[in-house]
Amino acid sequence: MEQVVLTxxxxxxxxxxxxxxLDFDLAVSKVAIVKRLEQGRLSLEDYQKLLLNLRQQVIxxxxxxxxxASSFDRDYSDIRSTVIHHAEEEHRDYQLLExxxxxxxxxxxxxxxxxxxxxxxxxxxxxxxxxxxxxxxDLIGAMWIIEGLGNKMATKWSRYINEQFxxxxxxxxxxxxxxxxxxxxxxxxYNLIDRVATSQKNIDGIIRTAKVVAKLYQLQLxxxxxxx
Amino acid sequence: xxxxxxxxxxxxxxxxxxxxxxxDVLGLINGKKSRxxxxxxxxxxxxxxxxxxxxxxxxxxxxxxxAANAGVACIENSYLSPTKxxxxxxxxxxxxxxxxxxxxxxxxxxxxxxxxxxxSHGICSSSMMALKAAFTGIKSECSENALVVASELTSRxxxxxxxxxxxxxxxxxNAEFLRWMLSDGAGALLLENxxxxxxxxxxxxxxxxxxxxxxxxxCMSVGTAKNEEHKTWQDYDTYADAxxxxxxxxxxxxxxxxxxxxxxxxxxxxxxxxxxxxxxKIDHVLCHFSSKYFKSKIFDMLETAGASIEEEKWYxxxxxxxxxxxxxxxxxxxEFINTHDxxxxxxxxxxxxxxxxxxxxxxxxxxxx
Numbered sequence: 205m206e207q208v209v210l211t212x213x214x215x216x217x218x219x220x221x222x223x224x225x226l227d228f229d230l231a232v233s234k235v236a237i238v239k240r241l242e243q244g245r246l247s248l249e250d251y252q253k254l255l256l257n258l259r260q261q262v263i264x265x266x267x268x269x270x271x272x273a274s275s276f277d278r279d280y281s282d283i284r285s286t287v288i289h290h291a292e293e294e295h296r297d298y299q300l301l302e303x304x305x306x307x308x309x310x311x312x313x314x315x316x317x318x319x320x321x322x323x324x325x326x327x328x329x330x331x332x333x334x335x336x337x338x339x340x341x342d343l344i345g346a347m348w349i350i351e352g353l354g355n356k357m358a359t360k361w362s363r364y365i366n367e368q369f370x371x372x373x374x375x376x377x378x379x380x381x382x383x384x385x386x387x388x389x390x391x392x393x394y395n396l397i398d399r400v401a402t403s404q405k406n407i408d409g410i411i412r413t414a415k416v417v418a419k420l421y422q423l424q425l426x427x428x429x430x431x432x
Numbered sequence: 433x434x435x436x437x438x439x440x441x442x443x444x445x446x447x448x449x450x451x452x453x454x455x456d457v458l459g460l461i462n463g464k465k466s467r468x469x470x471x472x473x474x475x476x477x478x479x480x481x482x483x484x485x486x487x488x489x490x491x492x493x494x495x496x497x498x499a500a501n502a503g504v505a506c507i508e509n510s511y512l513s514p515t516k517x518x519x520x521x522x523x524x525x526x527x528x529x530x531x532x533x534x535x536x537x538x539x540x541x542x543x544x545x546x547x548x549x550x551x552s553h554g555i556c557s558s559s560m561m562a563l564k565a566a567f568t569g570i571k572s573e574c575s576e577n578a579l580v581v582a583s584e585l586t587s588r589x590x591x592x593x594x595x596x597x598x599x600x601x602x603x604x605x606n607a608e609f610l611r612w613m614l615s616d617g618a619g620a621l622l623l624e625n626x627x628x629x630x631x632x633x634x635x636x637x638x639x640x641x642x643x644x645x646x647x648x649x650x651c652m653s654v655g656t657a658k659n660e661e662h663k664t665w666q667d668y669d670t671y672a673d674a675x676x677x678x679x680x681x682x683x684x685x686x687x688x689x690x691x692x693x694x695x696x697x698x699x700x701x702x703x704x705x706x707x708x709x710x711x712x713k714i715d716h717v718l719c720h721f722s723s724k725y726f727k728s729k730i731f732d733m734l735e736t737a738g739a740s741i742e743e744e745k746w747y748x749x750x751x752x753x754x755x756x757x758x759x760x761x762x763x764x765x766x767e768f769i770n771t772h773d774x775x776x777x778x779x780x781x782x783x784x785x786x787x788x789x790x791x792x793x794x795x796x797x798x799x800x801x
Binding site: 214215216218219220222223226227229230233234243 | 644646647648649694697698701702704705733736737738739
């Protein structure tokens, strides 16, 4: 792999982000449902519940990205373009997720009417709040965590799920699709890091937001087991 | 109180064994050549290794005797009389005896009197744990010196008959994998509370490790049968039953193995963040990676993190000496010191990731005046 981020400040930022990611990766591996998933002890109900709980965040995901686009002023119009493009690409992802839920034996009407879990409420609330601030460059930290998880879902979780169950129709299209596209998204993110990691203040903001998002995403996953 | 590595030594049994000769020693399982062998050897990059068993699979030298030989080589390179050694700290993943501790057997072989004794048990990182015990002993002024020895004799686990005992006679990838990875050998380090004028005294700046056994399942093990979660080898009616069930096989869950890369890089980034290590001040890296494959993965990830260290700074003798588990890092350090012209102030960063249940140990050394 070539050096992906070129500026020295960008490299500091990326190094700190990678550490936040690895901390998150370890923390997520300890979440009960993830442990069952990664150790081959997932039930079909578990997988359905996981999709059910991810769906709301995925729908809301495109909303905070769109809102953040409108919060970037003319000095950041290049970033605004990237973010709009990103939001456009992902804002119908939830349809893949719903199709997976049905392929895994769930009812369309159930996934359409399920509320956000407590972790998703907190995560969504925080992201919408940050996205409403002027020039919210710190949200690069949020994208970093969410893209990283997409990559993990595609390269690991999808494989484990398909090893444990045999579905008639593909029931992991959301996780797989995410992985295929995340390579490009990661490259976009690296470019964004070079663009906005121009001061220690910006880097601190990015890292802080990455940490908060990681913690709240973890809460969202922990709450899957509390789903009634 | 500073602590210095003042002498090193190693012992590798017998003549080097080329990849073509491995099955002459370990035997053909059910009389058939392995179909996995070349694939795994191509991936790990090892071209020769040493075994303490001969082609008749008779043990030529015990694990504790190999350890003692490495210890003697180390003492003979030093300024110290064996009678002055105050502490002996040993590591292995499997001694010759189940009990007593490996250190007792090594002490007897070395004929060292009245030493403080320590044995650390584990897999690849156990040598670093033994080294840490010796380092803290001297640091806290409980002893003036310590001999640290790590030794492995895994080839006994790989004899074809061991595999043929398993009921159903089925050898899966996870059971066979390590057969092509591991081999035998021992390494030793002598620590003292003062440097010696050899130009090769290395001050130990720190030794730290981070274990993640609470996060991940067991990845490398002896003691349970395939797909068995709770029942371990001593829970069977007889040891013969345990062997038949496959509970005594050395297994690697290869699917979990990738986690070792992120665990290793995670610890490294943590050390950078804590200010323990500055990437651009590292002159040499000695990393116990088990194969070429993992080396490139570690490289990629460090590069992405902007924490990469130039390839020419990395040293290993894995490919010529084999993967000797916990002994590897000492055997590597010994050969590195003897083949490099070290300059005062140069730094050496050592890293030993253990896949057993994901422990990763690190050490920082500086060449002393």
